[in-house]
Amino acid sequence: MPVYTVHAPSPHGADLRATDKFVFVRDGFHFWAMVFGPLWLLWNRLWLALIGWIVLFAAFQAALSSLGVGRGGILLADIVVAILMGLEATTLRRWTLSRGKWRQLDVVVADDEDTAEHRFFDRWSKAQRGIVNDQWAVDRGGPPPTRSVPGEAFSNPPPLPSGGIIGLFPEPGGSR
Secondary structure, eight states, X not given: OOEEEEEESOSXXXXXXXXXXXXXXXXXXXXHHHXXXXXXXXXXXXXXXXXXXXXXXXXXXXXXXXXTOOHHHHHHHHHHHHHHHHHHHHHHHHHXXXXXXXXXXXXXXXXXXXXXXXXXXXXXXXXXXXXXXXXXXXXXXXXXXXXXXXXXXXXXXXXOXXXXXXXXXXXXXXXX
16 A cells, blocks of 8 residues: 655644645655656656756766766666666655655555545544634534524524525526
């Protein structure tokens, strides 16, 4: 099963308002980083890692050429470098996040990224202090509680619409 690390942009602690900025980085081998190393680095905006890759790859090629290694040996060395790039792609991404003052919050084991997000937020929301008493959270499970106190504006629930359907489409089969 894949392992994901969860990173938050705030160096002082994760905030409920920043949850849409959390990054889930899958650990393991990245095939596309192996096949298209520099393009994968560009796609993931790993600029310093890209510059380092170009410099090290050029120095590696120059060193192999100056040592008199044949074309087959250079090709084999390039394949080894590509495999290493596929293996270390997530390490480069985590390193870039840590340089940008991101903080690793958790490690989650899940089949895919959506499941990892679900597991992380289930566990993380229980640990947050303010989420239990969050006034903006709405329980959609049933009608709101009512009191039979005369004179209070919110004593009785609002009446249902005449069609009996609540939602975006007030009439069954109606136009959008």
